[in-house]
Amino acid sequence: MSRLIVVSNRLPFALDLTSEDLWTVTPAAGGLVSAIEPVLRERGGTWIGWPGVAGEIPRTPLEKATRGAGYAVVPVSLSKAERDEFYYGYSNEVIWPLFHDLQNFCHFEPAFWETYKTVNERYADAIARHCQLGDFIWVHDYHLMYVAQALRARRVHAALTFFLHIPFPPFDIFAKLPQQQRLLRALLEFDLLGFQTRRDLRNFLQCVRRVLSDAEVLPSAG
Template sequence: MYHIFYFGENPVLRDRGGLWIGWLGTKEFPEKSHLDRILAEQSSLIGYRLEPVHLTPEEVELYYHGFSNEILWPLFHDLFSRCHFNPSYWDAYENVNRLFAQAVADNTDETDYVWIQDYHLILVGRELREKGIKRRTGFFLHIPFPPLDIFLKLPWRFKILEALLQYDLLGFQTIRDRRNFISCVRVLHGYRTSGRGSVRRIITTDHQPLAGSFPISIDFNEYAQHAS
């Protein structure tokens, strides 16, 4: 399944148990009985459940290759010349994030903590709130968050920023990334922040998310085993 081996999360799920919801990483839809058997076998090996989200070839092209990797990834890495701002990409990005939000709603309850990973799924927290689905939510960005002058080039900057503010906890790789995010929040929305250290509270009109820098490491034992 796509994203299944973000090495920072795999040990947590393996040790504590849980459910990973993800795209299969293929445009083909396997037969259900065959897929169920494969997922059951993998779940027994890794120690947590797997729940697939099916995407059509068009969704993969517009959402994954399009908005995620022709807009967000290059822009957030300050590669503006490589961005392709196709409006149809945004529609697909919203639709696929709704699919993931529905999968979260169908497979979790209010006692669960939902931890969303990376720029492909920024809108999931917003979609859950709009559906009235109460979950404790966190989001971690595995790529840099751009400074204000770069972020302003994103046509959907307000929608992306508002969606990020729907999470209870926002995680960034570095203090610089967190500072860039808070700078965008202050300038574009006028929200205040409180707190000191690596975690700050953002004071919005109806929500007070926390934003912190949490550097993520590789799974040393995993790499050492493969290298031996």
């Protein structure tokens, strides 16, 4: 049976340092954790993500948080500046509002994109160190849309699957994104893409046709 490797922006828990210099562990809320963690607990596997603390990741509380989980955890470290520009910046001040057609809330800072790529490459490094041919690698959401391209550059040929948990916009909105072509090419490095609705899928294919002149969209056989 192939191994399951889940990759998301956050791990299924968050570490936090209290004012008394004590580390606390808080289980993450949300549909992704509720849906995926029971699967990993039952069949085993690996979850790769950020533990919620900027800077150096403390080893002891991380080990305590994952003891008896039934699956391995691989933390990805982020500096405060990387957290701000990757998470609060490109992910949540560019992609999230644009994809929800809230364009007035977008801040297209060039530095955000550069940090977004850098962090996605760090996730790719973590995946590359822990995967092998035959693994099922499941990457989640808009924070990590560049991961597959970074993995292919590292000669990782395992099957890569991606699911987008927010809407994908139509072309007239997506065209406002300065990195539209680079992001589409990065997404097409995944072997399988999943969207929430057929409308999101149609919007994605429309953008591929309009933005990538060398791409060919084939009709579905189903």
